[in-house]
Amino acid sequence: MTSSAADSGSVHEQFDAFVTRRYAALVRFGYVLTGDRAGAEDLVQTALFLSFRRWARLADPADPVAYVRRTMVNAQISWSRRLSSRERLLAEPTEAEEYTSGGHEDGREVERLYLWSQLGSLPVRMRAVLVLRFYEDLSEAETANVLGCSVGTVKSQTSRGLARLRRTLADADPEPASFPESARPAAAQPAVSGSMSAGMENLE
């Protein structure tokens, strides 16, 4: 085996180990970022592809999760710019059953579903800020670093995003029956298509 082939084998093994260890977490992150499982998987594949190409040059090739996460956020923002005229998935079909089979009796559960659906109405960058802050638990500075913006922007986007969600919840009657039809996840929605499913094609 030549040295380059050996290096290549090592890089591939390292990459596969990373994928095994982090794939689930990355898809979960992609899901809260996009609201769409298929979109999340596309996003992870894209980010892994871009990371794979420069694996040897990454600062932390053993576990470059920060780099992959940053790539996912930037890819999501880029795709949303290019695909903004496409339909967006507002909620996952799997939740519909839960909603209609008694879950609506729990006001908090309905609020949660409504909040989830309303996340889809936020501008993509604002949603990314909220996800990084409240799902990934990043600090304002870390979030700013991922998004390539100032801490002030993160502060204002967080504040506006939370205010918008708070207002949305306040505007809606807490009684389940009074929540807008649009809050009903998935099955109640008309045409739903994966906004990100073409992601790799566009990237390519």
Next chain:
Amino acid sequence: MSIQAQLRDTLFRAADELGRPEPPPTVRAMGMLVLSRRRRRRRAAALSAGLAAVLVAVAVPVGLSVLQSDGADERAAAPSRIPPADIFGAPPRGSLAADAAFVEAIRQLPWAWPDAGPGDGEMRLPDPPLETRSVVFAGDVTGGRWALVVGQNTAQPTGNAADGYLLTDIGALSDTAGAWFVGPPGAAPEQMLLATIPRGIPANLPASLHDAATGALVLVAAPDDVIEVSPRPEVAADGTVSRTFRDTNSTDGVAVIALDANPYQGGMPAPAYRVTRRGVEVIELNPDTYSDPDGEQPPGIALNYLRPPAYSLPEGAASGQEQRLAAEVLASFGLRAGQVGFDVHYVGAVPGVSGAAAELTVLSATFPSGAVRTTAFWLQSIPETPGVYGAGGFCTESITSVGVPAAQQVLAMRCDIGNDAREAPAPVSTLVVIAPVELGAATAAAQGGSDTGEVHLADGGVGMIEFPDGAQSVLIQAADGMVLDEVPIRSYSAGSIRVDPDNP
């Protein structure tokens, strides 16, 4: 519970619903290698599609083409997909092949490209040692005399430049380089001039050259290859575009064809060829192009201006984008000027990046079938250097079926104006609505997004606002509030704005 806590709970519970997804084979290292190869092939196709926009911003010398299918790395990756053939190792072919003195003189012609600088790797051009050169084709064609010469590729990229991802000329890694020489009818060898930039060419894929002004097309393939040609794409009434390929009945793997001449240039050339080898389709592509730099300028194309143009770039009407766009339609669809009706919907300012002047040109072409192709192209200048454009790209490029005449259509489109520079500011996104002047003071309300936006069309039926996030269509309302129409917002998914996640 605070909104922060609610949000956190919502996000974590949503994520929990996914369980623990297992990585599919496609995201492992082997899958990435497969994807990487596929990406290179698609990149080549995208490059050909985006060539028109690139031509505006960058001076691409005629003859430099990236359309020559897959390169050496591709052959190594899938050697069994394309049956092997030594196209360029065969004896000379063409009507002048038997003229040994002519062929030898052509073989000895210099390969020096007049505009080539000293070269620093990227611009280094092949210059094969004489002993490695051979003439593949020499013959008379409509309006001239052409020859194809090949030799050792002395300019194969090395180091990072050899990375397939960075290569734009996908034949660059080949061991073989080729160049076309062109002369007037009956030209002596010394009248034959280098017509294309010398470059690496895959040895098992055909070579081609087309001159739209004369209609001459030459295809050089392997002796037993079947060569088919489609003179131009057909646009049906329903807006679909198709091609019909016919066998050229070529001999010895060479087809010399006289197509209809077309004085206009731009965009993709109208003809396409397809080569089949031992039952396997090897390639379907547009030919490389040549145009006589001393050739006559084509006449201006008659355009119907639906409203007075308001040129906003320092060059004024000299930028001539509407003429260029119309010429591109005629050239890429192989039609004569009288066969296509052109309506110019708008020529005027559009918001640029960082306050720079930008101009939008919107043009419709009505084909003989009645289908309408609408093109919206923006150009942004660099303030300090009039005549030099920072960037250009399409807002839309779409074909619609027979229906409302082009001049009566309401057009709504998204224009993302920016440039490719890595440090460039974010693109400026604008919703542009153009309605017939007769509509008077109307409004267009953006629909489908989280933000609302209303475009007032008082000024000659044209209005623009910052693009409302997520908008998908606009509702056209008359001054009295009556809803007249709802039209989808067109966009351009493969435009020149390249928001590359690789360069965040």
